[in-house]
Amino acid sequence: MSSIFGSSSAQSEDEHWISVSDLMAGLMVIFLFIAISYMKNIVIEKERIEQIAVTWNETQEALYVDLETEFQNDLPKWGAEFNKDTLAIRFKEPNVLFDSSESNLKPEFKAILDDFFPRYIEVLKKYRDDIAEIRIEGHTSSIWGGSINGTDAYFKNMELSQDRTRSVLTHCLMIPQIETEREWARTTITANGLSSSKPILNPDGSENEAQSRRVEFRVRTNAERRIVDILQV
Known part of the structure; x- marks a missing residue:
């Protein structure tokens, strides 16, 4: 009888290990599917990031080319320059822009804006969906007339x-x-007084x-919104 019971016990033990082996095989299959799914998501995210980069670069490049083509012959006579990376057109001759400590435009600057802004x-407007x-x-500058301290000068220059x-x-x-684009311009253009927070430095600092x-007239594209739209797909 003992041999019979012993045989039965060994058979039960073999069946137990077969069951565990099947379970482990099943878990390995599940983990494999998870790994494949994860790798697929990584590929999708990589493609989305590439799409974002391509979209942003194409828009920036097209804007730069069109603005450069339109204004390259006028910038020197206006005392202005164009930055490709920031898409900023900088009017940098202070004696042409305003009188010292005044906010009224000088006649010469008005004439420049009358020529520049409609063309701008x-x-x-061709990129209105991208802007x-x-x-x-x-x-x-960080300077203000008189002997006031740096903080007071900063706030006076901010105003x-x-x-x-x-x-x-x-x-x-x-x-x-x-006139035909005034409504779009009104809802898109902002006026930003930055005081002396972003000075221009000499080579020695x-x-x-x-x-x-x-x-400066600076264009900010809606790359942030496009990033959100792409990542939510």
């Missing part, structure tokens, strides 16, 4: 730079040639006070 809007914001930025950008915006929006006093 004509180029940008999140057109920024008019006012920058000052001045904001007043100046508002003057530029007001003038630009009232130019008759942009010191502030270039004259170059720091400037006005």
Whole structure:
């Protein structure tokens, strides 16, 4: 009888290990499917990131080419320059822009804006679906007349730079040639007074006070929104 019971016990043990072996095989199959699914998601995310990069680069490049083509012959006579990386057109001759500590546009700067801004809007309107914001930025040096400290000078220059950008915006929006695009421009353009927060520096790291006093027109694309749209697909 003992041999019979012993045989039965061994058979039971073999069946137990077969069951565990089947379980482990099943788990390995499950883990394999999880790994494949994970790898597939990585490939999808990589493709989305590549799509984002391509979309952003194509838009930036097209905007740069069109703006450069339109204004390359005018920038020197305006005392302006164009930055490809930021898509910013910088008017950098302070004596042409405003009188010292004043926010009213000088006649020469008004004439420049009358020529520049309608053509600028004509180029940008082709990209209206790609543009999140057109920024008019006012920058000052860190200096303010008198002996006030740096903090007080910063806030006085903040007020001045904001007043100046508002003057530029007001003038630009009232130019008759942009009447058909005025509503779009009004909802897209912002005036940003930045005081002396982004000075222009000399090679030795010191502030270039004259170059720091400037006005910039900068385009910000809606790459952030496109990133969200792509990643949510």
